[in-house]
Amino acid sequence: MSSLAIRAGSMFDGFRLSGPTTVYVSGDRIVRVDRYGGLPDDGSELIDLGGSACLLPGLVDAHVHLAFNAGLDSVTSLAATSDGDLLAHMRTAARSTLLAGITTVRDLGDRGYLSLALAEELAGHPERGPEILAAGPPLTVPGGHCHFFGGEVEGHDALRAAVRERHARGCAVVKIMASGGNMTPGSVPPHASQYGLEDLRVVVDEAHRLGLPVAAHAHGVQAIRDAVEAGVDSIEHVSFLDADGIAPDPDLIDSIVRKGTFVSLTLGMDRGATPPLPEAVAAFVDAIADGYGVLHERGANIVVGSDAGCGPWKPHDVLPHAVADLAELGVTPVDALIAMTSSAARLCRVEGRKGRITAGADADILVVGGNPAHDPEAVLDVRAVFRAGVRVR
The missing domain is CATH 2.30.40.10 (Urease, subunit C, domain 1)
Structure with missing residues (x-):
């Protein structure tokens, strides 16, 4: 030794x-x-x-997608890739992640539980990639956001069964798409809810019974409110969207802080990537960041989930850029590092061992x-x- x-x-x-x-x-x-x-x-x-x-x-990224290729159309590319080739790509993404000093990741959405296969492979060769805490295919409504991962499910009994399957397979976390998103043509818009409060409660209760945390993708204000009320462990993106735009709700933020719910801020961007970030997208990102600043000021439990893999500005080694992003929100570098190490480890239930x-x-x-x-x-x-x-x- x-x-x-x-x-x-x-x-x-x-x-x-x-x-x-x-x-x-x-x-x-x-x-x-x-x-x-x-x-x-x-x-x-x-x-x-x-x-x-x-x-x-080693840094902890609370939200990645090793299956996405950080291209302009990651969804189309994913659909055209066989499982064997996709797993090979994920190995490369994992290696890139590790070389940036990111030694633990939560993979919050893959196809066919490939992230579990890779996690098992890397357990025998840890020098090849980070420790992967996998969610498997995220729970989504039929035709819903990221349905192409294969996690479509509706109805309370089916939701319970889906949680039990993920537990039986060895997943470390359950991911549910509480609201729509930006990457899935034909699904509801990001501000609209996909699951209601009772659906979320069913998932949280079953997951917690089995000892698993729940991460809720939630852009919309109502989805965020329901996720907090249902008792999810982390809210991903927490963009405060409604039909008219971005509207951080002070009472909802107070509820998040009071309940101690983790907020996984989608930060870390390679602004030097090609092509450059479109102006409209940059303005949207800046507007969401204003809400992140309020969450920090109110004392929310903040971690960083880069969403690595989702586009050219989100390569798999992007997380370290989030320290500068947080500094622009008034977060000290030390607090930013805490969010990306010990706090993230606490959310991911690897506290003491990681971070x-x-x-x-x-x-x-x-x-x-x-x-x-x-x-x-x-x-x-x-x-x-x-x-x-x-x-x-």
């Missing part, structure tokens, strides 16, 4: 920044953290990354240049990545 001593000039441990640190790794686990940055005296192999480097826990640097945690470590507590761009300067104690970059 290999023993490493990873030394750098500073460390963010998932909660706070500190000075020179040496992290001791045995096999795939962290066994000791020396906050004085001393040299190893136990025969461990020293990897000294220099005084300008900072150690961070922090401490004895007993998985040896998933990102090393960047500079001071990420002061410079949001520092997380893009990747110096090294360790996954389960193996250096992959």
Whole structure:
């Protein structure tokens, strides 16, 4: 079993920044953290990354789609791809994700439970990709948003059965499309609800009975309200859309904060991608960000779900860009990093094992240049990545 001593000039441990640190790794686990940055005296192999480097826990992306190819028409491409070729693409996407320092992802929508197959494959070769917490095909109404994944279901008995199937297959989370979305021709618009309050309650009650969390895709105000009332664990996108546009509801935001529901903010965008983001889309994104700022100001439980894979501006390594996005909303870099490490790990129910640097945690470590507590761009300067104690970059 290999023993490493990873030394750098500073460390963010998932909660706070500190000075020179040496992290001791045995096999795939962290066994000791020396906050004085001393040299190893136990025969461990020293990897000294220099005084300008900072150690961070591997990042956690709370919302990705490894099956999407980050193209202009990911849906059409998906439909034209065989399961074998799709799984091969997902392997490549997972590798790209890992090399950016994203060591854990929640995959919130795939076809044929391929993300579960990939998760099992990577469990034996963790150096090839992040740990995948898979939802499988998301629950949606017939012809509804993302129906092409194969998760169409309606009626309370069928919803319960769908939750039980995901539990039996080994999914880590249940995803339900509470509202419409933007990627599915012929489905209801994003502001309109797909499932009502009682439907959502049935899914939440059955999932929680089986020990699974529920993530609700919810753009519309009514869908968000119903999802909170039903007791979902996280709301994805939380765009506050109604028929007239974007309308953050102060009372609904207070309810989200009071109940402690996680909000998974759709942030992280490669604005240098080709083609450039259309002006109308950029304006829409900025308007949604205003609501995100209010959620932060009110003290909501914030994590980041990049929605990686959905378009050219959302490549699979995009999550680190979200630190700068959050800074524009008034979120400090440290709070942004908390949202993408320890808080995200808590939502994903891997708290303690992921999202922090401490004895007993998985040896998933990102090393960047500079001071990420002061410079949001520092997380893009990747110096090294360790996954389960193996250096992959």
